[in-house]
Amino acid sequence: MSTLPATAFVPLQEAASQREIFEYVLGDTLLASSLYANIALAGLSILLFVWMARGLEDPRAKLIVAATLVVPVVSLASYTGLASGLTTGILEMPPGHPAVDGAYVTVGGAEGVVSLWGRYLTWALSTPAILLALGLLAGSNLTKLFTAIVFDIAMCVTGLAAALTTSSLALRWFWFGMSCTFFVVVLYVLLVEWPADAAETGTDDVFGTLKYLTVVMWLAYPVVWALGVEGLALLPVGVTSWAYSGLDIVAKYVFGFLVIRYVADEPASVTADAGYGATGGVAPADD
Amino acid sequence: MSTLPATAFVPLQEAASQREIFEYVLGDTLLASSLYANIALAGLSILLFVWMARGLEDPRAKLIVAATLVVPVVSLASYTGLASGLTTGILEMPPGHPAVDGAYVTVGGAEGVVSLWGRYLTWALSTPAILLALGLLAGSNLTKLFTAIVFDIAMCVTGLAAALTTSSLALRWFWFGMSCTFFVVVLYVLLVEWPADAAETGTDDVFGTLKYLTVVMWLAYPVVWALGVEGLALLPVGVTSWAYSGLDIVAKYVFGFLVIRYVADEPASVTADAGYGATGGVAPADD
């Protein structure tokens, strides 16, 4: 609309284009491998899970499988988004952020930290699916499932906000603290509520394994955030990214494998009553 | 913050403003009519559907109507967003994209393809409502409804990512292939699972019609994407947009009309048992 004479002094906010970020990622072998390896592993996990669950008949067991399958599906899209530059950005940190001295990169005229913020966005979609699978395995009631999932989403969204806040260092850590507080609610359901349900349902053996795997892995995510380029910047971007990618491999694909291996046998503890999940309003046909 | 002397060479990322896009759309009769016609039709469909369903009493029949009503409600907002320039952009395609030679436009200093990306975003909201209505009509259980809707949303979101990826031509088609793969799961539920449920529920007559209408229309969307300005660029932007708008008219408003015409009679196959959908915890009152 308005044109400025070039002789004026103009403040410019330069941003790296998607293509420049895509090429930057490709040029950093450690960073690139942390993303492309997970695209491949997510794809293979989808194929493996579908194959493992191929003979399943029971609708409740199939719901657990469907929830589990969401995890690598979201992961495949998430890592493709990160690798393409669509959900990766170069963010200028607020004054006083430790990344300013050392972890800054220059990409296409933009100077800042490589932020793989798409991770936090997509965790808001994949982690509820993990909790749904765990809750169904444990035989949770609706209240506990609602509570765990709502606070989990709140944890992921505030984690995303922490990563995207560039105005104030104090607010970045305020978001981080908020996210961790919501995490405590999720941990409470995982460690106190659902184990009791699982014992009653008869799934305590597999639930115990999955609970420890999930709790230990999930506790490591905020630690990586705090130590990584977006937090204290003690780890460089490639190591930060591989730390998340490694956690994802265990917390998502190994987790899913264990769930589906258990469910594929259709043990009585996960199968349904007659009429389970029916959305029909008429009396069930007597076939 | 920082000011640059105008004598420096500065890389600039120019973007068209919302107002420039709004005016560009208004200036292209074919494109503008494809959007404004659907604003009018979505509005009329809402009024028609509410009027057709005015005497309905049964809660399950009313849930099917409510789900169906979501479709033109989302459409009304979606097309208003596209026409206003809020969810329309001028995107520079990656090198090698066929639109670079021929389908590029210049809007307010930005050069690229007119991308009506808001369509893909809002499909993630309207198509689950279509599947909810279809699943309830068929008498689907919860597992199949969850599976169809989750893979449908994954299909729409990865379609949106395909449209917004400007860093790599290969990644655009990788997203497209991912989206089509998720579509296969939706097709499986529509063509194999739900017809069997509908036969048992006694809604196979109307479900058969709606199934064919939905499958044929939905198959055309990725074809339009592949042939349109965002894919192989064989169709110009106005024709691409009208192709989607025409599909929407049949797959959304005609579809909705057929659903509500069937449900408005409250046939026994769609009505509820006593206590259907009750969220109360106390024993039902015996009135």
Next chain:
Amino acid sequence: MSTLPATAFVPLQEAASQREIFEYVLGDTLLASSLYANIALAGLSILLFVWMARGLEDPRAKLIVAATLVVPVVSLASYTGLASGLTTGILEMPPGHPAVDGAYVTVGGAEGVVSLWGRYLTWALSTPAILLALGLLAGSNLTKLFTAIVFDIAMCVTGLAAALTTSSLALRWFWFGMSCTFFVVVLYVLLVEWPADAAETGTDDVFGTLKYLTVVMWLAYPVVWALGVEGLALLPVGVTSWAYSGLDIVAKYVFGFLVIRYVADEPASVTADAGYGATGGVAPADD
């Protein structure tokens, strides 16, 4: 990518950085207090609600509490987002908008209206939780809950679109009218459908109070929009923001307090049948 010689005339779209907006907010005492006061009140509400509900046992009563708790949780994140500048912007209004003469500010080179658009985004998350709590208190069936929540989300998203549309004054008010129309559906459920359910459930005393509180407060929000800087610009930005913040205090924290005070006694009208909300498929254990 491409560099332009500085002697060319370049159209520039200047935007305020997140940090500049954060600092602008801090510098306006009225505006800043409207945000930081709510961060504190939302945090205190969460602590108070958790403490009030500490002894609760019944799963249905706990679901109502969990839904109510979502409201200050979302509020805490929402106000932190506004204060940080993450979800606040400086928007140039379309020609003819009354804010152009008088309500414009200049922040970091950008000239426009201070838009706290994050409010509308987060209402799409908090208001469904309010309706869920109200619907469960009233003993609503699934159809009415679905209808109220879907039209409520449509109301919030189109309100967000109204705030973000800068291309046309007519379209801003078209969005506003659309949003108000969807609001009518929510009002119908609140004023006609749920009171009848509540009378049957035996919660009409508390529901009557909460209904009037909610309806009166919620009716004021669009009035503030219309009179505020984003509408007719009769109120300056600080007053507009405090009007919303004051409404939030009553419609969210006082509302939540009343809900939880009622539910904490676990009256028979809100507690559950045996097996309420069970997601397990096996027959309930007879303990």
